[in-house]
Structures are given as structure tokens and as C-alpha cells.
Amino acid sequence: MGAAREPTLYRCGIGMAGPYHLPTLYRWGDTHRSRYGRAYLDRVLGKDESLLLERSPTQHAKAIKADILLVQGMRDRRTSPEHLRAMRRSLDEAGKKYQVYQPSGEAHGIFGLENRRKYYSMVLEFLDRNLQPGGPATTPTRQDAASMR
Numbered sequence: 001m002g003a004a005r006e007p008t009l010y011r012c013g014i015g016m017a018g019p020y021h022l023p024t025l026y027r028w029g030d031t032h033r034s035r036y037g038r039a040y041l042d043r044v045l046g047k048d049e050s051l052l053l054e055r056s057p058t059q060h061a062k063a064i065k066a067d068i069l070l071v072q073g074m075r076d077r078r079t080s081p082e083h084l085r086a087m088r089r090s091l092d093e094a095g096k097k098y099q100v101y102q103p104s105g106e107a108h109g110i111f112g113l114e115n116r117r118k119y120y121s122m123v124l125e126f127l128d129r130n131l132q133p134g135g136p137a138t139t140p141t142r143q144d145a146a147s148m149r
Helices: 022-026 035-044 049-054 057-063 081-093 113-130 142-148
Strands: 012-016 067-071 098-101
Touching (some): 012 113, 022 049, 067 081, 081 098, 098 113
8 A cells, every 4th residue: 555655755666465455355355354353443443445446456556656566375264365366456457557466275375495585586586676776656745854863
């Protein structure tokens, strides 16, 4: 969501099993299935469907300027792969380029040795490509730099 809210701040973004479409948390995944999980969602996110949509990264894909890498284990029961599908649709509709790594045998995280090797290789290549000096991010002004201290 940071890449959508502050599009000139980021050169790239990596989404790892992200809840990109907040209403989906109430329909897919395992959080909503327990009394405690449902109470957590209600307390943290609320139940207002229009607010959930407004706060969802899928609704702001057009604003994203940074390169994006989406990572999702396709057996994830916590943050369902449905979030990845929704974000990909939104990025496609917005005409944004992005990369995806979706290992079929992984859940909420990347744990298999070969999958971890591939994941970290992708992340390092992605960061190397996007964090070169003079890249697309806006250089902070003196005033911005002073406020960061």
C-alpha cells in the first residue's frame, strides 16, 4: 500500500503474501474462520465494505509507479492466493508491469530449500535492478531530509 500512497517515494516494492483486497479476508483464508480471527478482523479492519475496498491496494494499482514483485505460496491458508489473483488483475487493468513468484508447494512463507534459493535470488536481482543510483525514485529535498532526522 505504501507504493500506492506514496508513489514517488519507492523505486520498487515486494509484496509477500499480502492482503491486497481486504474484503477477501472475510471470505478466503483461515483468519475469518475462528471466533478470535473474526474478532480481530472486525476490530482492526471493520465491517464497512466500502471502507475495506477504499483501503485495499487493489483499488489503487493505477497510482503505483514502482516496479513490483509479488510473492505468494499457492497453498497459503492464512492469506489466500485469491489476494494475489486480485492484485494481478488490478495491475493488469492499470497496465502496470510486475513480476510474480508463486511456488505451488508453499504456504504462508517460503520454506523449501530450493524455493528459498529461487526466492532470495529473485529478490536480490529485483533489488539490484531497481535500486541503482539515479533510479526512478524522487530524490528527497533538503526539507524532506531535515524532517527525516
